[in-house]
Amino acid sequence: MHDLEEDALGTFYDPALVRRLLAYARPQALTIVAAVGLLGIVTALQLAQPYLLKVAIDRDLVSHHGTLAGLAALAIAYVAVGAAASAILYGNTLLIQGTAQRIIQRIRQQIFDHLMSLGLAFFDRNPVGRLVTRVTNDTDALNEMYTSVLVNLFRDVFIISGTVAIMLRLDWHLALVGFTMMPLVALTTVTAQRLLRSIWRVVRVRLARLNATLAENFSGMRVIQIFNRQEHQLGEFEAINDEYFQASWSQLRISAISRPLLDFLGQVALMATLWFGGRQAMGHAVELGTLYAFTSYLRQLYNPISELAEKFNTMQAAMASSERIFMLLDTQPQVRDPDMEVHAAAAPEPPVDIPPASSPGGRVELRDVWFAYDTPEDPAEPRWVLKNVSLTVEPGQTVAFVGHTGAGKSSIMSLVARFYDVQRGQVLVDGKDVRDWRQADLRSKLGLVLQEPFLFTGSVAENILLWRATEATETGLAGQSLTADQNAARFLIEAGGDHLLAGLPAGLATEVAERGSSLSTGERQLVAFARALAARPTILILDEATASVDSHTEEILQKALERRSGEVTTLIVAHRLATVQQADRIVVLHKGQIREVGTHAELLALDGLYRKLWLLQADTEDSRAGKSPAGLAQGQYVREDGAA
Amino acid sequence: MTDPIKALWGLLRPYRRRYLLGGVILLGCDLGQLVAPWLVGVIIDGLRSGRLSIHRLGIDVLTLLGFAVMVAAGRYGWRHYVFGTARMVERDLRQRLYSHLQSLSASFYSHHKIGDLMAHATNDVLTVRGMCGEGVLEFLDPLFYVASTVGVMLFTVGWRLTLPSLLPLPFLTLIISAIGRQVYSRYKVVQGSFSDLSDRTQEAASGIRVVKGFVQEDAIRQQFVGVADSYRRRFMGMERFVAGFDPIIGLLAGSSSAIALLLGGRMVQSGSLTLGQLVSFFGYLNMLVWPMLAIGSAYNLLQRASASMSRLQDLLRTPPDVADAPGAIDLPDPVGAITIRNLTFAYSPDRRPVLSGIDLDLAAGQVLGVVGRTGSGKSTLVSLLERIYDPPPDTLFVDGVDVLEIKLAELRSAIGFVPQDSFLFSRSVESNVDFAQPGRGRDAVLHALDLAAMSDEAASLPDGLQTVLGERGVTLSGGQRQRVSLARALVRDPRILVLDDCLSAVDAATEARILASLRSFSGFGERRSGGERRTTILVAHRLSIVRDADHIIVLDGGRIVERGTHRQLLAQAGEYARMWYQQQAEAALAAEA
Numbered sequence A: 001m002h003d004l005e006e007d008a009l010g011t012f013y014d015p016a017l018v019r020r021l022l023a024y025a026r027p028q029a030l031t032i033v034a035a036v037g038l039l040g041i042v043t044a045l046q047l048a049q050p051y052l053l054k055v056a057i058d059r060d061l062v063s064h065h066g067t068l069a070g071l072a073a074l075a076i077a078y079v080a081v082g083a084a085a086s087a088i089l090y091g092n093t094l095l096i097q098g099t100a101q102r103i104i105q106r107i108r109q110q111i112f113d114h115l116m117s118l119g120l121a122f123f124d125r126n127p128v129g130r131l132v133t134r135v136t137n138d139t140d141a142l143n144e145m146y147t148s149v150l151v152n153l154f155r156d157v158f159i160i161s162g163t164v165a166i167m168l169r170l171d172w173h174l175a176l177v178g179f180t181m182m183p184l185v186a187l188t189t190v191t192a193q194r195l196l197r198s199i200w201r202v203v204r205v206r207l208a209r210l211n212a213t214l215a216e217n218f219s220g221m222r223v224i225q226i227f228n229r230q231e232h233q234l235g236e237f238e239a240i241n242d243e244y245f246q247a248s249w250s251q252l253r254i255s256a257i258s259r260p261l262l263d264f265l266g267q268v269a270l271m272a273t274l275w276f277g278g279r280q281a282m283g284h285a286v287e288l289g290t291l292y293a294f295t296s297y298l299r300q301l302y303n304p305i306s307e308l309a310e311k312f313n314t315m316q317a318a319m320a321s322s323e324r325i326f327m328l329l330d331t332q333p334q335v336r337d338p339d340m341e342v343h344a345a346a347a348p349e350p351p352v353d354i355p356p357a358s359s360p361g362g363r364v365e366l367r368d369v370w371f372a373y374d375t376p377e378d379p380a381e382p383r384w385v386l387k388n389v390s391l392t393v394e395p396g397q398t399v400a401f402v403g404h405t406g407a408g409k410s411s412i413m414s415l416v417a418r419f420y421d422v423q424r425g426q427v428l429v430d431g432k433d434v435r436d437w438r439q440a441d442l443r444s445k446l447g448l449v450l451q452e453p454f455l456f457t458g459s460v461a462e463n464i465l466l467w468r469a470t471e472a473t474e475t476g477l478a479g480q481s482l483t484a485d486q487n488a489a490r491f492l493i494e495a496g497g498d499h500l501l502a503g504l505p506a507g508l509a510t511e512v513a514e515r516g517s518s519l520s521t522g523e524r525q526l527v528a529f530a531r532a533l534a535a536r537p538t539i540l541i542l543d544e545a546t547a548s549v550d551s552h553t554e555e556i557l558q559k560a561l562e563r564r565s566g567e568v569t570t571l572i573v574a575h576r577l578a579t580v581q582q583a584d585r586i587v588v589l590h591k592g593q594i595r596e597v598g599t600h601a602e603l604l605a606l607d608g609l610y611r612k613l614w615l616l617q618a619d620t621e622d623s624r625a626g627k628s629p630a631g632l633a634q635g636q637y638v639r640e641d642g643a644a
Numbered sequence B: 001m002t003d004p005i006k007a008l009w010g011l012l013r014p015y016r017r018r019y020l021l022g023g024v025i026l027l028g029c030d031l032g033q034l035v036a037p038w039l040v041g042v043i044i045d046g047l048r049s050g051r052l053s054i055h056r057l058g059i060d061v062l063t064l065l066g067f068a069v070m071v072a073a074g075r076y077g078w079r080h081y082v083f084g085t086a087r088m089v090e091r092d093l094r095q096r097l098y099s100h101l102q103s104l105s106a107s108f109y110s111h112h113k114i115g116d117l118m119a120h121a122t123n124d125v126l127t128v129r130g131m132c133g134e135g136v137l138e139f140l141d142p143l144f145y146v147a148s149t150v151g152v153m154l155f156t157v158g159w160r161l162t163l164p165s166l167l168p169l170p171f172l173t174l175i176i177s178a179i180g181r182q183v184y185s186r187y188k189v190v191q192g193s194f195s196d197l198s199d200r201t202q203e204a205a206s207g208i209r210v211v212k213g214f215v216q217e218d219a220i221r222q223q224f225v226g227v228a229d230s231y232r233r234r235f236m237g238m239e240r241f242v243a244g245f246d247p248i249i250g251l252l253a254g255s256s257s258a259i260a261l262l263l264g265g266r267m268v269q270s271g272s273l274t275l276g277q278l279v280s281f282f283g284y285l286n287m288l289v290w291p292m293l294a295i296g297s298a299y300n301l302l303q304r305a306s307a308s309m310s311r312l313q314d315l316l317r318t319p320p321d322v323a324d325a326p327g328a329i330d331l332p333d334p335v336g337a338i339t340i341r342n343l344t345f346a347y348s349p350d351r352r353p354v355l356s357g358i359d360l361d362l363a364a365g366q367v368l369g370v371v372g373r374t375g376s377g378k379s380t381l382v383s384l385l386e387r388i389y390d391p392p393p394d395t396l397f398v399d400g401v402d403v404l405e406i407k408l409a410e411l412r413s414a415i416g417f418v419p420q421d422s423f424l425f426s427r428s429v430e431s432n433v434d435f436a437q438p439g440r441g442r443d444a445v446l447h448a449l450d451l452a453a454m455s456d457e458a459a460s461l462p463d464g465l466q467t468v469l470g471e472r473g474v475t476l477s478g479g480q481r482q483r484v485s486l487a488r489a490l491v492r493d494p495r496i497l498v499l500d501d502c503l504s505a506v507d508a509a510t511e512a513r514i515l516a517s518l519r520s521f522s523g524f525g526e527r528r529s530g531g532e533r534r535t536t537i538l539v540a541h542r543l544s545i546v547r548d549a550d551h552i553i554v555l556d557g558g559r560i561v562e563r564g565t566h567r568q569l570l571a572q573a574g575e576y577a578r579m580w581y582q583q584q585a586e587a588a589l590a591a592e593a
């Protein structure tokens, strides 16, 4: 599996990044301008305070008719001005922070939205921890850029250019001497920037790796402990933690060199000025006052410059994060909704495929489907998981899929739900290619029970009804929340979960732990089954829905299905063949191809793969004694390789 | 000293030498920096008096250069020692946190979400680092200024003006610490919210199949918007106080100047103070402003770090509930006899027991079949044997020793366990199989995969055994995952083998093949003479898997309702027989067809 993270470094052009980052601030542009203005006012007020002191000195202290009252008035004015400055500063800080937080919230939501729109292939190859880093830490790294850089940048630039202008006017010869270090300053800044950017990138990548490792180890902790792997895993974590440390150490080293270096260059400029200015002052070519003024102007010039360097560091950190963010945002979803205009243009579709309006729908068809999980970029011949699969399921039919593990059964289910797109051929639902359906419309027809039941943290009821229940209670009367619960209970009982329901300490309101780990595996499957029923599907997809359920409960489930048969198209994957024998049709898959199709009876008569599987499972005394027709007693493996 | 602060100090302590060194260098830099203005003054004075020779000017400028070099080096030095050490503290803390979390049992993980734990390990740890770096600097750096400036003030104008002017300081301390308390509690809430963000994303991404399959993108998005919004609100709720630091410090510094103006002015008017003295006093007061701002900011960082630290402590203080008892013993040569005496177990005291009154004797090398309804406690029973949860004392014995008295590592390496959910890591197939003890060699791995009927398929993966799997093994089919997980247990060559319903996702043919290898691996079924036998526990729903077992128990509601061999159980005509005949009826149906 190739790592999306490591390849695409440095593909962004800085101005483009900055422009994109600024674009997020555009809705708040007015606020930002106001904040800059307010900051100006604060500065002015702060400058007014020394002026008040000057007035006090001139009026009340130097002259001999100064009064205490006059002093007191000035002291009060002094405090008042200070209070005003503080109040504005406070308001302004909140304004800036509020703006930045809004921007960041917007970016966060956009990333999350985008994530939810990406196809499963993306999730297959991106560790969850990395995605979490994008949404949380990487966006967080933007905060400082929006708060301190954006607003203060103006001030620093203003101070620098003002100082330069004054110095040039005072004595341009001396000014040029003072500026001699500027090329070196520029060089240092540019070099530091470049280094910082690449090291920040490494920092971000390693932080994501750290998070991914944490996420994985936390979710597999039980396995780590069972297999006494703690020490090893700790060592691996230490290595990753240390890599992150090394990266952040290099980042520190670069900024710890560049910042003092810039200050140093300022000092050198000061010395040059003193040397040349001093020699000229000896010849009276330069006034002493000018020289003195220059020394303080130089400090005023180089201070904001080295502070600017600090901001560049923040900026580079933000850029490195935003690079990761934009890379994610620019990942095109491989499974996409049809383009609406194209869709509208193609509206008059061949009428033959469209079922009559009265029919509830639920027709599923696979036409010459070839499918591989490889991404299109992978150069080699795809590793076909499904080869030339064609199949039609009429509305209301029940079709079962059986076959060896890894034959491609779950993959077919994923294709019907359009979790992936096929490479060749077509998957049609109700006569329309799934690629022409809006994904939401397509999937709202489905009730899925996945091979690995996933439960959310939350109550059992929530897991059954998902978040549809909340909508109902929000719009309806207070009493309706009860109905929602009753509703959930009904589905759970229908799914054979009465036993489970009775055992739950707080009934349907019982909270389940992450992934449902506080329920037994079978119980999780029952909840997942109830969830699929609650979706009121026209197509029910059951991928090993009863694999971990006892046969008694399975019978109940079976009844629930029978009640719906005829109305709901049902696709069942099962290894326990007892589960599938009632199906209208059974499809036997072998290595991605359809090997046999027929009813239970037909397939048994066929004496093929299905019959062999069946006899093995029926586990009669005969088969154990080695008298079974296929001679499969004692688990002699069915090898079907060459047969097709 | 409050608890989190003590803990923070505990983090810094091992590095106090480096911090001390950093502080000394910092002090040196601060002093060195004073040289430049002074020398400039000397040069200007020399120029004014016309007594400065070019030679002298050159020497002065070179001196300046020397100091500049030293200051620059010093600045690098303290960054190295202060900021750098903060990074070391960060690394240590994270390492300690991870190492501790690794010692906690399954019950901890069922109460803590992964996203939340991740936020602790990154975000909270980063906050602590902020305090150990910037915080320490912003505290140390001003100290020198404040002390020297106040000293100079006292020395030049005396206490009569200095003390009243510093009157606002105590208020400042009070106000700042009041704000600090707010920052502390609010930052904790903010970090909690950050955890929520992390957790929502984590869960949405790992449940993406359900989210998409049930068209819940909008609902999930709505939840996320809620969390993101509440993060922002809470952040601003904290910021309302944080933003107060600077203005209030500025304001009180201003009041100091006003007091100085009033009192000092009167003193000037009455002639007890010269105007020049007052003016330089104002200068000194001004010099105090930034150090106070810095200290305020350091205090802010300290409060945040203590908030984060107290969150981290909540985790670090959780004692490992499944751990080696003092004086736990080795199990040098396990034979694998298992005894269970009146075992009753509940996941928490307030919930009804999941297992009650279990009694069982399993001699070394015997095979036990465990069947029963969904949720009847089968997985719980075997997980107690593994000590994923601790059983009550004196209920569960391996080789006659209470499992609680056996070293965890010893116990677990005696058992090859295949959990019901086959979690795989996103590493290569080979290192997944070789998980317990890397370096057993390819042959052992291949052999184990072969026993699990997975070697052919593993070889046909894109990179064979080196194929790196997706997270949790998502790039394999369900049955493939189960078989890799089975191979992972077999490769340990364990005395006791525990299979928790691990053939549920494999087809009948593969199942038969695996059972055959298990029979020879564990030595059951066809009573082979002399062959090695391993104690084996088979949990299953399909009775064909357990029918060869020496002993079968049927669980219902946590009790053993039936026990015996396959034949005995059939003769009892109870639940087991009913399940059996149900499956037989299906077979009969098949025979008719």
Ligand SMILES: Nc1ncnc2c1ncn2[C@@H]1O[C@H](COP(=O)(O)OP(=O)(O)OP(=O)(O)O)[C@@H](O)[C@H]1O
Pocket (backbone or CB within 6 Å): A124, A373, A374, A385, A404, A405, A406, A407, A408, A409, A410, A411, A412, A451, B474, B475, B476, B477, B478, B479, B480, B505, B506, B507
């Ligand atoms: N997300 C994925 N990425 C890459 N390969 C995959 C992915 N999912 C499945 N495969 C591969 O595709 C093949 C078919 O898998 P699929 O899950 O469809 O099998 P299955 O018939 O459902 O098997 P089982 O009975 O074990 O569940 C397997 O070889 C598997 O390794």
Ligand SMILES: Nc1ncnc2c1ncn2[C@@H]1O[C@H](COP(=O)(O)OP(=O)(O)OP(=O)(O)O)[C@@H](O)[C@H]1O
Pocket (backbone or CB within 6 Å): A503, A517, A518, A519, A520, A521, A522, A523, A548, A549, A550, B110, B347, B354, B372, B373, B374, B375, B376, B377, B378, B379, B380, B381, B420, B501
């Ligand atoms: N971590 C947990 N915390 C609280 N309750 C739990 C936990 N794990 C399981 N339970 C409860 O304990 C009971 C027994 O669960 P267990 O997993 O042992 O069942 P099981 O017999 O293995 O079922 P299955 O056949 O479905 O695997 C169930 O009612 C379940 O809800």
Ligand SMILES: [Mg+2]
Pocket (backbone or CB within 6 Å): A409, A410, A411, A451, A543, B477, B478, B479
């Ligand atoms: Mg499958």
Ligand SMILES: [Mg+2]
Pocket (backbone or CB within 6 Å): A520, A521, A522, B378, B379, B380, B420, B500, B501
């Ligand atoms: Mg179980």
